[in-house]
């Protein structure tokens with residue numbers, strides 16, 4: 354796991370965008386795993402800008418979103434499908450046939466989850482999975498006690514998640530209690546994972562996910578066992594990390610990150626293109 358700590362949220366978003374952009378330019382038919390949440394809005398804004406101004410071409414890309422609320426149709430403005438259309442799909446030219454989310458309004462949710470997994474397989478698997486982290490420690494909607502072997506399925510949302518996302522529904526009491534989510538096992542099969550965490554309200558859970566033991570109570574901790582996972586965070590989100598000097602050391606000395614580093618700043622002060 355690579356932990357990259359950058360001075361600001363803007364820097365963290367910029368690096369995340371750059372990695373996604375490079376992936377799409379290198380392999381125009383890439384399969385991307387996408388996430389929702391406030392943190393990702395800036396990422397999508399930058400990707401749309403890269404599409405409109407720098408010709409970043411999404412026409413051959415296929416995407417799979419992590420999750421969707423049960424009981425909302427994709428037309429519902431509070432659905433993640435609507436979020437994706439608003440923040441990325443419409444402006445980047447990704448139509449419904451290539452921008453797939455689980456359908457939380459499907460009559461048979463088990464069949465829907467199975468079909469979603471099958472579609473990922475048929476697309477050749479996910480090349481790059483973008484992830485946020487919930488304050489409950491969730492990735493996607495894999496809430497505490499989710500099995501590391503879990504697949505796409507229906508889940509119960511944790512009270513902490515209702516609190517965190519309630520404002521989108523006019524209060525936690527109006528939020529769906531159930532969701533469909535890719536499983537941790539599904540996420541772990543992605544060729545590469547990119548977790549973006551910004552802001553001080555993520556610092557405690559990020560420290561547990563990265564430095565705590567791998568345990569079902571903190572679903573994001575499963576990523577410690579992923580063979581190619583990069584965590585990108587800003588200083589406030591990194592505040593709870595005990596080994597940050599070590600992560601900076603690795604980042605400064607790993608040739609794979611050389612072109613992403615600051616050339617003039619002292620070690621540990623983050624990156625900008627050199």
Ligand code: GLP
Pocket residue numbers: 388389390391392393419420484485486487491492493494514518
């Ligand atoms: C939702 C999504 C998660 C995401 C989380 C982070 O709960 N289901 O996949 O990680 O939001 O949210 P935010 O970026 O708003 O903190």
